[in-house]
Amino acid sequence: MPDILILIIILAVFFDISNGWNDSANAIATVVSTKVLSPLTAVTLAAVMNIVGAFLTTAVAKTIGKDIVDPKAITDAVVMAALASAFLWNTVMTLVGLPVSASHALVGGIIGAAAAHGGTSILNTAGIMKIFTSLLVSPFLGILIGYAFMKLILNLFGNHAPGTVNKYFGRLQIISSALMAFGHGSNDAQKVMGIITMALLSKGVIHTLDVPMWVVFTAASAMGLGTFFGGWKVIKTIGVKMLKLEPVHGFAAETSSTLIILGASTLGLPVSTTHVISTAILGVGATKRLSAVRWGIAGKIVMAWILTLPVCIAIAWWLLRLFSRWM
Numbered sequence: 463m464p465d466i467l468i469l470i471i472i473l474a475v476f477f478d479i480s481n482g483w484n485d486s487a488n489a490i491a492t493v494v495s496t497k498v499l500s501p502l503t504a505v506t507l508a509a510v511m512n513i514v515g516a517f518l519t520t521a522v523a524k525t526i527g528k529d530i531v532d533p534k535a536i537t538d539a540v541v542m543a544a545l546a547s548a549f550l551w552n553t554v555m556t557l558v559g560l561p562v563s564a565s566h567a568l569v570g571g572i573i574g575a576a577a578a579h580g581g582t583s584i585l586n587t588a589g590i591m592k593i594f595t596s597l598l599v600s601p602f603l604g605i606l607i608g609y610a611f612m613k614l615i616l617n618l619f620g621n622h623a624p625g626t627v628n629k630y631f632g633r634l635q636i637i638s639s640a641l642m643a644f645g646h647g648s649n650d651a652q653k654v655m656g657i658i659t660m661a662l663l664s665k666g667v668i669h670t671l672d673v674p675m676w677v678v679f680t681a682a683s684a685m686g687l688g689t690f691f692g693g694w695k696v697i698k699t700i701g702v703k704m705l706k707l708e709p710v711h712g713f714a715a716e717t718s719s720t721l722i723i724l725g726a727s728t729l730g731l732p733v734s735t736t737h738v739i740s741t742a743i744l745g746v747g748a749t750k751r752l753s754a755v756r757w758g759i760a761g762k763i764v765m766a767w768i769l770t771l772p773v774c775i776a777i778a779w780w781l782l783r784l785f786s787r788w789m
Contacts, residue, residue: 466538470661473545475684478654480552481564482512482688485646485735493639493716496709498632507636508643509690515647516682520673521730522649526656527671529589530569531576533660539785540579541661544571547777555766563734565597566770568653574778579786596731601741603722608745612714616749624708632709638716643689645723646735651685653732707743715742737767 493499499507527533531540548567555562569590576584619627658677662668707715719739726733740763 467661467665467667470538470541470545471658471680473542473549474654474658474661475680477545477549477552477564477568477657478651478681478684479688479691480549480556481650481654482509482685483691484552484556484562485564485650485689493635493712495707496628496632496635496712498635498709498712499639504639505690507640508646509686511640511643512647512651512689513682513686515644516651516655516685517678518644518648519727519730520652520655520678522652522727522732523655523659523673524671525589525593525730525732526568526653527660527663529586529593530572531585533663533671535580535584536576536660536664537579538661538665539782540572540575541657541664543575543578543778543781543785544568545657546781547571547574547774550777551770551774560766561736561740561763562766562770563597563736564650565653565732565734566767567774568657569593569597569732570771570774571778572657574775575782577775578779578782593732596726596733597737600722600726600733601737604719604738604741605745605748607718607722608715608742609748610745611718612711612746612749615710615714619710628709631713635709635713635716638713638720641720642716642723642739645720645727647682647685648727649723649733650735651681652727654681654684711743711746715739715746718742718745734767 494501494504545568548564548571551567552562552564573585573590655673655677658681659668659671659673662674662677663671668674716739719735719742722738722742723733723735
């Protein structure tokens with residue numbers, strides 16, 4: 463295997479670790495903030511389920527590998543610039559405690575680097591629009607389904623004592639947290655699988671977009687490792703600062719998010735698990751009262767989401783110019 467391809471795989475692994483590091487909050491923020499599980503137990507469970515979920519399907523990997531740009535139209539420098547820009551953004555945002563979409567970061571990186579290399583004509587406009595549609599629609603589904611599911615729970619169990627409700631939903635939240643981590647692995651780990659497979663195809667190492675099993679294992683392991691590190695500042699932002707959660711709220715948010723993410727993974731659509739769980743929490747919180755949500759914190763999160771795509775496009779564009787001088 464060429465040295466440059468090995469470097470690309472290493473960069474992809476680092477990106478996947480940063481993805482799991484930031485996104486660990488998606489699976490465990492609620493279960494930690496409600497004190498249903500200890501932080502160590504929660505990250506261990508999430509890491510294992512992330513790895514298991516990555517083996518569910520490779521449909522999302524194929525979408526990332528072919529629907530943004532033709533693998534044969536890109537260079538090693540394009541792939542490296544895309545991965546490096548997404549990795550830098552994920553890392554900075556994790557350190558400041560803001561959840562961001564690794565999907566937006568990676569897609570933006572690919573678009574920026576590919577456009578800098580060959581112009582916008584080499585981009586697959588139809589494929590990009592399909593990806594953006596799923597990325598944009600999923601947060602709204604998070605709010606709606608989170609709100610509706612929490613309302614259903616309140617209608618069914620609202621007459622019971624809060625302590626009793628939270629006792630039983632605390633146990634159920636262990637299951638919902640594990641399923642959320644499984645869903646996260648089924649969607650997010652595949653994005654790096656798609657990038658590595660795209661690089662292998664462009665170098666002629668493989669001849670179809672079928673994802674090799676060693677690529678699945680590598681991406682799954684990197685995602686699990688990043689999750690195990692735990693982005694604790696991000697976990698605090700989602701699980702504590704944005705809304706005071708109880709086990710029943712955590713269960714509703716995680717279950718709603720899991721349904722959306724697994725549905726998207728089955729259809730081969732990349733979604734932002736960060737956006738989905740955050741908006742599901744907002745939907746669940748809105749059933750209490752709108753003032754229960756700390757909208758100032760939510761506003762900072764949304765601003766980070768808005769900036770992710772253009773910033774990663776710009777960083778990847780600049781990195782491509784830089785890498786092209788060396789390669």
